[in-house]
Amino acid sequence: MSDHVTTHQAEEDARNEEILIFLNGRIVPKAEAVVSVYDSGFMLGDGVWEGLRLYDGHWAFLDEHMDRLFEAAKAIDLDIGMTPACMVQALEETRVANDMTTDAHARLMVTRGVKSRPFQHPGLSQKGPTVTIIMEHSRPSIPRPIRLATVPHIRGLPMTQDPKLNSHSKLNCILACIAAEKAGADEGLMLDVNGFVNTTNACNFFIVRKGEVWTSTGDYCMNGITRQKVIDVCRADGIPVFERNYSLVDTYGADEAFLTGTFGAQTPVSEIDGRPIGSGEMGPMTERIRALYKALVEDSAARA
Numbered sequence: 001m002s003d004h005v006t007t008h009q010a011e012e013d014a015r016n017e018e019i020l021i022f023l024n025g026r027i028v029p030k031a032e033a034v035v036s037v038y039d040s041g042f043m044l045g046d047g048v049w050e051g052l053r054l055y056d057g058h059w060a061f062l063d064e065h066m067d068r069l070f071e072a073a074k075a076i077d078l079d080i081g082m083t084p085a086c087m088v089q090a091l092e093e094t095r096v097a098n099d100m101t102t103d104a105h106a107r108l109m110v111t112r113g114v115k116s117r118p119f120q121h122p123g124l125s126q127k128g129p130t131v132t133i134i135m136e137h138s139r140p141s142i143p144r145p146i147r148l149a150t151v152p153h154i155r156g157l158p159m160t161q162d163p164k165l166n167s168h169s170k171l172n173c174i175l176a177c178i179a180a181e182k183a184g185a186d187e188g189l190m191l192d193v194n195g196f197v198n199t200t201n202a203c204n205f206f207i208v209r210k211g212e213v214w215t216s217t218g219d220y221c222m223n224g225i226t227r228q229k230v231i232d233v234c235r236a237d238g239i240p241v242f243e244r245n246y247s248l249v250d251t252y253g254a255d256e257a258f259l260t261g262t263f264g265a266q267t268p269v270s271e272i273d274g275r276p277i278g279s280g281e282m283g284p285m286t287e288r289i290r291a292l293y294k295a296l297v298e299d300s301a302a303r304a
């Protein structure tokens, strides 16, 4: 039996069979939330998305998520057809319809919409965007620290498909994840074009060495909101934190390593390419940063 773990593993929740989904201005039961086979997202991965988490009635770092979504849409020349305020209202309507107050995860997706013919040209998407919000009851349940394997798939240069875009097409990351699982790990550790350690296929990546926290320069990875918040809380709490180039040698020799993302906040890493990292359990710095991040989320909810 496989003991694979994923960084987005949640407790089973039967209520998720009954959720209501936002689809182009309507709120419909899950079974009716379907899009056309001509949709640009389905056909070509032509769209952008955000993942948000609800804590105590508030979407954590909502403004940052909206900024990133609208920036990505602008970058791919996709007119969302809604203001950020309308998008927040749609999120809120979906939350209220689902009677969710905490421990929910939203996947907000915008594609270039239904095409008139089954070909690539963006001009064939003439009907306006497809906007959907899936909102699920969600309590992360990751039973053990994550094992990583370095994979041959790299984070590319921004002039091909900028790795900062949260695009619907994640094939590069999916192939990285498949390669890592085939190597007996849970998630793929991806290098940048220069061979420095960059990120994993679904999360940002940090190491801890001698009391210092290191992450990549940020040049080739998703501009993760959790990543930035971890950097911010480290700075505010006097923890030395560096965005820098570092190699696998530095990484294998780290005292701790952890992943960041909206879903799991900070997830400890036990092993990389068969080398144990630290004790193999969550280390004291990771624990400290988790507590600081939790306090930040609570504080921003209290201020909202």
Ligand SMILES: Cc1ncc(COP(=O)(O)O)c(C=O)c1O
Pocket (backbone or CB within 6 Å): 051, 166, 173, 199, 200, 201, 202, 203, 204, 222, 223, 224, 225, 226, 227, 260, 261, 262, 263
């Ligand atoms: C490749 C990748 N890295 C990192 C992240 C984490 O970003 P955030 O902290 O904004 O959830 C994501 C999530 O969308 C991602 O897809």
